Amino acid sequence: MKLNLKIWRQKNADTKGEMVSYPLNGIEEDMSFLEMLDVLNEQLINKGEEPVEFDHDCREGICGTCSLMINGRAHGPDTRITACQLHMRSFNDGDEIVIEPWRAKAFPVVKDLIVDRSAFDRIQQAGGYISINTSGNPVDANAIPIEKDMADKAFNAATCIGCGACVAACKNASAMLFTSAKVSQFALLPQGQVEAAERVQNMVRQMDLEGFGNCTNTGACEVECPKGISLENIARMNREYLSASVKG
Amino acid sequence: MGILDSKIPKGPLADKWTNHKNHIELVNPANKRNIDVIVVGTGLAGGSAAATLAELGYNVKTFCYQDSPRRAHSIAAQGGVNAAKNYQGDGDSVYRLFYDTVKGGDYRSREANVYRLAQVSTNIIDQCVAQGVPFAREYGGLLDNRSFGGVLVSRTFYAKGQTGQQLLLGAYAAMNRQIQRGKIKSHTRHEMLDIVLVDGKARGIIARNLVTGEIERHSAHAVVLATGGYGNLFFLSTYCMGANVMAAWKAHKRGAFFANPCFTQIHPTCIPVSGDHQSKLTLMSESLRNDGRIWVPKRLEDAKAIQEGKLKPTQLKEEDRDYYLERRYPAFGNLVPRDVASRAAKERCDAGFGVNKTGEAVYLDFDSAIMRYGREKALTSGIKDPDNKTVRELGEKVVEAKYGNLFQMYEKIVDQNPYKTPMMIYPAVHYTMGGLWVDYNLQTSIPGCYAAGEANFSDHGANRLGASALMQGLADGYFVLPYTIGDYLSKDIRTGEISTDLPEFEAAETHVKERIAKLMSGKGIHSVDYYHKKLGKIMWNKCGMSRNAKELQEAIDEIAALRADFWENVKVPGTADNKNQELEKAGRVADFLELGELFAKDALTRNESCGGHFREEYQTPEGEALRDDENFKFVSAWEYKGEPKDAVLHKEELVYENIELKTRSYK
Ligand SMILES: Cc1cc2nc3c(=O)[nH]c(=O)nc-3n(C[C@H](O)[C@H](O)[C@H](O)COP(=O)(O)OP(=O)(O)OC[C@H]3O[C@@H](n4cnc5c(N)ncnc54)[C@H](O)[C@@H]3O)c2cc1C
Ligand code: SF4
Ligand code: FES
Numbered sequence: 065m066k067l068n069l070k071i072w073r074q075k076n077a078d079t080k081g082e083m084v085s086y087p088l089n090g091i092e093e094d095m096s097f098l099e100m101l102d103v104l105n106e107q108l109i110n111k112g113e114e115p116v117e118f119d120h121d122c123r124e125g126i127c128g129t130c131s132l133m134i135n136g137r138a139h140g141p142d143t144r145i146t147a148c149q150l151h152m153r154s155f156n157d158g159d160e161i162v163i164e165p166w167r168a169k170a171f172p173v174v175k176d177l178i179v180d181r182s183a184f185d186r187i188q189q190a191g192g193y194i195s196i197n198t199s200g201n202p203v204d205a206n207a208i209p210i211e212k213d214m215a216d217k218a219f220n221a222a223t224c225i226g227c228g229a230c231v232a233a234c235k236n237a238s239a240m241l242f243t244s245a246k247v248s249q250f251a252l253l254p255q256g257q258v259e260a261a262e263r264v265q266n267m268v269r270q271m272d273l274e275g276f277g278n279c280t281n282t283g284a285c286e287v288e289c290p291k292g293i294s295l296e297n298i299a300r301m302n303r304e305y306l307s308a309s310v311k312g
Numbered sequence: 313m314g315i316l317d318s319k320i321p322k323g324p325l326a327d328k329w330t331n332h333k334n335h336i337e338l339v340n341p342a343n344k345r346n347i348d349v350i351v352v353g354t355g356l357a358g359g360s361a362a363a364t365l366a367e368l369g370y371n372v373k374t375f376c377y378q379d380s381p382r383r384a385h386s387i388a389a390q391g392g393v394n395a396a397k398n399y400q401g402d403g404d405s406v407y408r409l410f411y412d413t414v415k416g417g418d419y420r421s422r423e424a425n426v427y428r429l430a431q432v433s434t435n436i437i438d439q440c441v442a443q444g445v446p447f448a449r450e451y452g453g454l455l456d457n458r459s460f461g462g463v464l465v466s467r468t469f470y471a472k473g474q475t476g477q478q479l480l481l482g483a484y485a486a487m488n489r490q491i492q493r494g495k496i497k498s499h500t501r502h503e504m505l506d507i508v509l510v511d512g513k514a515r516g517i518i519a520r521n522l523v524t525g526e527i528e529r530h531s532a533h534a535v536v537l538a539t540g541g542y543g544n545l546f547f548l549s550t551y552c553m554g555a556n557v558m559a560a561w562k563a564h565k566r567g568a569f570f571a572n573p574c575f576t577q578i579h580p581t582c583i584p585v586s587g588d589h590q591s592k593l594t595l596m597s598e599s600l601r602n603d604g605r606i607w608v609p610k611r612l613e614d615a616k617a618i619q620e621g622k623l624k625p626t627q628l629k630e631e632d633r634d635y636y637l638e639r640r641y642p643a644f645g646n647l648v649p650r651d652v653a654s655r656a657a658k659e660r661c662d663a664g665f666g667v668n669k670t671g672e673a674v675y676l677d678f679d680s681a682i683m684r685y686g687r688e689k690a691l692t693s694g695i696k697d698p699d700n701k702t703v704r705e706l707g708e709k710v711v712e713a714k715y716g717n718l719f720q721m722y723e724k725i726v727d728q729n730p731y732k733t734p735m736m737i738y739p740a741v742h743y744t745m746g747g748l749w750v751d752y753n754l755q756t757s758i759p760g761c762y763a764a765g766e767a768n769f770s771d772h773g774a775n776r777l778g779a780s781a782l783m784q785g786l787a788d789g790y791f792v793l794p795y796t797i798g799d800y801l802s803k804d805i806r807t808g809e810i811s812t813d814l815p816e817f818e819a820a821e822t823h824v825k826e827r828i829a830k831l832m833s834g835k836g837i838h839s840v841d842y843y844h845k846k847l848g849k850i851m852w853n854k855c856g857m858s859r860n861a862k863e864l865q866e867a868i869d870e871i872a873a874l875r876a877d878f879w880e881n882v883k884v885p886g887t888a889d890n891k892n893q894e895l896e897k898a899g900r901v902a903d904f905l906e907l908g909e910l911f912a913k914d915a916l917t918r919n920e921s922c923g924g925h926f927r928e929e930y931q932t933p934e935g936e937a938l939r940d941d942e943n944f945k946f947v948s949a950w951e952y953k954g955e956p957k958d959a960v961l962h963k964e965e966l967v968y969e970n971i972e973l974k975t976r977s978y979k
Contacts, residue, residue, distance in 0.1 A: 076890055094586045096725075102591055102841075109839045109894065114886045117893050119379065121552040123592045124721065126477055127383045149724050174523055175891040182500065185380050189492045193485035194444045198364040198790045202442035206399060209453025219446035219471055222478060226382060255444050 065091045065157040069104065071116055072164045074173050077180075081173065083162075097140065097150040098123060098130065101163075118177040125149040125290065128225030131232070132177060133164040138229035138288040146227060146290045166228050168237035170275045181228050183274035184242060190270035191263040192246045194255050208254055218252040221245045223291045230285035230293070236277030241285040243271045244301035245293045251304055261308035268305055316569070316949055316964045319751040320424040325970050326406075329428040332752070336795055337802035344369035346808070347801050348532040350517055352504045352559050354381035356476070356782055357765025358538030359483035360789030366490035368794055370801075373530060374487070374496055375519055377503045377554055377896070382484040385540050385552045386785065389476025390597040390718070392458060392468035393782040395433040400457050404465040406430045411971060413780060416462045416649055417745070417773020418923035418939060419973050420572070420947070422966060424752060425770045432791040433783050437469055439790060443482040447471050460778035461598055462649035462978070468779045473597055473717045479782055483789070502528075503896065504559045505827075507535060507566055507761065508820045514563075514761035515810045516817060518824045522896060525889040527824055529817045531810035533801055534760045536793065537563060538785075541744035541766040543576065545904045545911065546856075547848025549741035550582060550595040556900035557907050560748050560767050568756040569949035569962060571749035571769035573907065574915035577776055577924050578857050579742035580606075580653035583725055584673040593740040594725060596676070596718055598778040601646045603681035603711065604735070606653070608665040608674050610634045615665045625667065625675055625734050636660055644978040651775045651924045651937075652978060654739035658857050659935065661738075668736050677734035682707035739857060743781060745772040745924065746914075749949040749964075753796035754788060757949075762797060764788035769947070774923025831898045834882035840897045843878045847871065847901070847908055855912050860928040864916040868909055868957055875905040909956040917961060920944045941973050 067088045074081025088107075091100050098120055105115035121129040125146040132147040134140035140150045155161065163177065171179040196202065222245075230241035247264050250256030256263075279298065286295045321332040339347065347370050351362040354376040366372045376384060398404040409430040414421055437455070441447065447469050448456040457466040471478040490496040501522040508516040508531075516531035542557035543549040564570045581596045609615045610632050617623035636656055638645045648656075657674045660666070667673050683700075686707025690698040698706070708731050712719065719730050726736070748756045748763040750770055756763050765785040772780065811817075854867040878901070886892045921930040921937035922944070930938040946963040953960055 092587060092589065094727075095589045096591070099589045099591050103589065106839055106841065109883060109885055112836070112885065115894060117891060121378060121383060121554050122385070122388045123553060124388060124594050126474065127378070127385075127387050127552060129378065129383050145724060149721075151724065151727075153727060178891070181379060185382075185488075185498075185500075188485070189488040191492075193489045194442070195489060196442045197367045198360070198439055198486065199367050199794070202438045205397070205437040205441040205447075206454050208441075210449060211453055212449045212451050215446050215449040215453075218444075219448075219478070222446050222471075222481060223474060225477075226380065249446070250444050253444050253446065255442060 065093070065152070065155070067091055067155070068160045070160065070162045071177070073116070073176055076175055077172055091152055093151070093153040095152045096123070096148060097134070097152065098148050100152055116177065117175045120148055123148045126225060128227040131166050131179060131227055131229070133166060133232060135162050138166070138232045139290055143287070144290055144292055146225070166232035168231045168276070170237065170239070171228060171231065181226070183276070184226050184228065184239070186274065187239070187243055187267055187270045188246060191259070191266035192250070194250060195259060210253065214252055218249050221248040221252065221293065221297055224293050225291060227290065229288050229290060231276065233284045233288035234277065235282065235284070236280060238279045238285070239271050239274070239276040240279040240298050240301070241289060241293055241295070243267055244297035247301045247304060248297040251300065260304060261311055264301060264304040265308050316749070316962050317751060318422065318964060319753060320422065321752065325423065325427050328424050329431055333795055336799045339798050339802050339805060341369050343805040345371070347371065347804060348373065348809070349534050349536060349797070350375070350530060350532040351536045351538060352517065353384065353538035353540060353765070353767070354484070354487065355384035355386035355538060355540055355765060356480055356483055356785035357767070357789045358536065359384065359480065359487050360786050361536055361538060361764055361793050362496055363483060363486035363490055364790055364794040366495035372490070372496045373499065373532065375499045375502045375504055375517070377501065377522065379500050381487055381498060381500065382481060384480060385555055386476045386480045386782070388552060389782055390473045390595065391460065391599045392470035392475045392779040393436065393479060393786070394460070394467050394779040395437045395469060395783065396430055396467060397434050397437060399455060400466045402465045404467050408465065409433060409467065412463045413771065413777060414773065414971050415976060416777040417775055418937070418976055419773065419941070419945070419968065420575070420922055420966065421771055421773030423968060423970055428792065429771050429784055429787050432787045435791055436783060436786045440479060440482050443485060445471070445478050445482045447478070458599055459602055459647065461601060461647045461653070462644070462777045473715070476782060479786065504562070505824045505899065506562050506820045508817050509566055509758065510810065510814055510816045513759045516812065518820050523891050525887070525892065527821055529812035529821060531812045531817070533804045533807060533810065534762065534797060536762045536764060536797070537748065537767050538764040538789065539767045541747070542904070542907060543741045543744050545847070545908055546741040546851045547844050548585065548590060548593050548852070550579065550593050553592060556903065558900055558903050560763070561903040561907055563748060563756060563758060563761055565952050566758065567952070568758045568761060569749040569951055570746070570910065571947050571949045572746035572914065573911045573950070574855070574918065574925055575745035575774050575923065576741060577650060577743035577745060578654045578739045579650055580657055580739050581676060581737045582740035582742070583722065584668055584736055584738040585670070594721065595740070595742065596722060596735065596737060598650070600676060600715060600718065603714070604646065604676040604678050605635055605680055606637050606646055606674055606676055607633045607635045608660045608667060612664050615667065618667050619669060619671055634665070641978045648978045649775060649777060654857055655926060657739055673736040673738045675734035676737045678711055678730065679734070682711055682731070685710035743776055745769065745774060745776055749947070753799065754793050755796070755800065760800060762793060764793050774925055828888050828895070830879070831882065831895060831902065832884050832888055834884060835880060836883035837881040839883055840894055840901050843874065843882060844897070844901045844904070846874055847904060850874070851908055851911070855915055858926045858928050859915050861916060864912045867912040868916070871905060871908045871912065872957070878902065878905055906956045910950060910959055913957050913959065914948055914950065917948065918944055939975070
């Protein structure tokens with residue numbers, strides 16, 4: 065198939081970017097979206113131009129590295145998948161495809177379609193862990209049974225891949241879905257309860273410091289999240305936060 | 313013993329590790345504060361090592377090329393992690409895990425290392441649960457287990473199809489806690505380009521800041537390489553796109569021996585190649601072989617009709633199908649180890665029985681499982697005499713609960729519904745058992761340079777069993793290396809900070825910069841991918857699932873020629889003082905072009921078939937691997953001497969005191 069790509073090009077954080085058009089031929093339906101970009105890049109390199117840089121690594125939807133805004137939608141038109149899992153059969157011959165980086169104040173552009181998501185790391189450094197040493201001697205893994213339902217819920221929250229699509233999809237660029245998934249994962253397990261109050265306060269404080277916007281409950285994040293992280297997590301985090309503040 | 317000293321402690325197998333640990337020199341906490349350790353790689357091995365070293369009090373600097381430590385390739389592991397907990401009461405034990413691993417590795421691993429691995433495996437599960445890793449549980453609230461290939465017990469702990477993700481997030485969380493305390497300094501989007509030796513000891517690295525292009529010097533008292541495997545040598549593999557051998561290879565060029573480079577795992581159940589555009593291959597977890605049955609048509613004309621799209625697999629009657637694994641290996645059936653399953657698939661496809669356009673695929677069929685589960689479900693839900701349609705619907709629900717995410721992944725890629733028609737699968741490069749040679753303490757042949765996880769060679773012999781890589785990475789990182797390294801560091805308490813102004817750092821930096829300049833100044837005829845794909849073809853065709861002397865020799869020559877071509881004609885656009893993904897790729901491919909040659913030489917030298925290394929000249933009349941314990945019961949440790957093919961072989965003889973060497977049989 066034949067496509068007309070419009071792609072954001074930006075040399076680095078200090079320069080201004082712009083949209084550039086690239087017509088592209090010979091794309092097959094079986095190609096993944098990123099393989100389509102590989103084809104474009106091979107052509108650009110052979111023409112002596114600089115290829116389009118985009119973040120990617122696992123190319124199977126688990127590392128959370130890929131981060132493309134495709135025709136205005138985080139990770140593209142299909143739901144519950146990442147950009148690297150998107151295939152060209154979701155497009156038609158002659159389509160125009162607009163490709164941009166995540167747009168958020170807390171995610172500055174590094175180059176072309178690559179953004180800096182280290183704010184997510186810092187939110188987790190602020191408290192996204194259970195304070196236990198490896199060098200200690202933990203108890204037997206089966207000493208504390210955990211209700212299957214709770215364990216499954218904790219797991220579901222923990223499947224967040226940290227991609228940032230929730231922030232990109234949100235008109236306020238809020239990181240509530242991400243942060244709440246992290247808070248919930250621990251809050252739902254007995255092991256995580258000891259530090260629960262401190263954890264939620266520290267993580268929320270860091271989230272605000274990083275310059276993410278406020279949550280106005282539009283739910284766009286849940287719609288675009290490739291892992292189906294539920295809005296319930298945000299409600300849970302709000303409860304945790306309130307009760308932590310009450311305790312002081 | 314030659315110059316290789318494996319430092320295996322004396323005494324009975326079961327006591328070696330405890331005794332050794334009790335005699336390791338300790339560094340007192342006040343002194344640890346003055347000691348710096350560099351950990352390159354933040355996967356399961358590096359992440360867990362960095363967190364534990366920092367907890368112990370060392371100053372740790374970590375490096376990874378991704379934008380966050382959490383994105384290391386370990387994140388992609390699907391199926392599970394082994395541990396000898398015997399929660400299922402099915403007769404598992406430390407000894408059995410040890411025995412299965414040595415046998416699974418076709419008797420080419422070290423007894424003492426594997427025994428230690430089995431011993432600490434149980435601590436891994438305790439540690440991870442304490443960290444909040446949400447493993448799968450049964451309704452009673454206790455941990456659940458599943459089975460993997462090559463074993464007859466259920467010892468695999470899992471978190472749906474995302475076990476690696478959950479374990480890595482655990483290690484990452486442990487790292488975060490230490491980053492917050494200031495004990496770990498994390499460098500993301502940084503690539504190690506060389507290791508720096510001072511007075512023969514590893515004292516630092518040269519790294520490139522991938523965002524600014526800046527070349528940086530970092531010093532430490534010891535350097536840990538936990539940089540993963542080198543399967544991307546084959547271009548197409550189940551690895552993440554950035555996986556590379558750079559760190560290990562640079563250490564090799566500076567004196568670390570490279571062990572068993574040709575021991576590569578080709579995983580039997582991956583989604584087949586669909587065309588020339590293909591950039592990577594996707595694994596379908598081994599856990600699927602618990603329920604999926606593998607087959608091809610019995611008759612060549614049926615296979616042909618299927619290849620041409622004139623016949624559907626579902627139209628083929630039961631008696632016209634060849635369940636070749638069940639036929640050849642009745643005891644283990646579809647759960648034979650990976651090397652055996654992969655070779656059997658290749659054998660059928662080479663004979664013309666493949667089932668996709670290119671004839672390079674076999675079926676993995678869930679129909680029997682769906683019907684079996686459906687009947688069971690109907691019974692337990694009190695449905696009397698259910699019709700086939702109801703049974704099927706019920707069965708599909710059960711299969712969905714078990715493997716839903718994998719089925720969805722398959723459907724997304726292949727555009728076929730695996731509940732209704734069998735999956736098509738084919739073997740693909742998945743793991744490298746070879747790696748940097750290390751002694752019992754995980755120290756390479758460079759003093760002060762350690763290797764952990766997939767980057768070392770130590771535990772899996774010639775074939776790795778499923779769910780054992782995660783186990784090994786975490787064992788190395790949480791429970792072994794942080795202690796064994798103390799023995800070395802205890803001699804460094806008076807050294808003081810290592811200066812990066814030393815001439816050795818200067819020289820290494822100059823060397824790195826010259827190499828980058830050379831990469832940037834190719835004639836500009838072909839892209840980096842062009843060379844990588846060519847190398848991959850040579851590797852797959854001549855050093856892949858079956859190898860012979862003639863083709864291995866050809867591979868050595870072809871790779872050398874390709875390397876020369878690369879350095880002359882490669883095209884790297886852009887500049888070196890900015891983010892430049894083509895330059896990153898070029899550096900990695902340049903190293904693969906050297907490693908490939910050593911790989912082929914190693915395979916050519918090993919005149920036997922064992923595990924993943926199958927030499928056509930050495931097989932039984934039934935086509936099974938023919939091992940030669942008399943002449944090849946050793947680890948090949950290669951010393952760099954200029955051109956890769958001039959490497960010198962050092963043999964570490966393997967001693968089996970506790971296990972009797974047998975022909976591996978899964979019949
Ligand atoms: C699809 C898939 C599924 C798998 N499933 C399972 C499973 O179910 N069970 C199991 O036991 N095993 C499984 N494996 C194998 C297992 O995942 C890996 O062997 C293991 O995770 C490797 O961990 P590691 O810590 O050694 O290295 P990795 O996780 O590969 O980490 C390597 C690290 O090194 C860094 N790095 C590399 N080079 C450099 C450099 N030059 N400079 C700076 N940093 C560098 C990277 O950034 C990364 O942080 C699977 C593998 C694949 C591909
Ligand atoms: S919550 Fe969803 S969209 Fe947001 S980072 Fe996690 S996986 Fe990505
Ligand atoms: S590249 Fe890993 S999720 Fe897309």
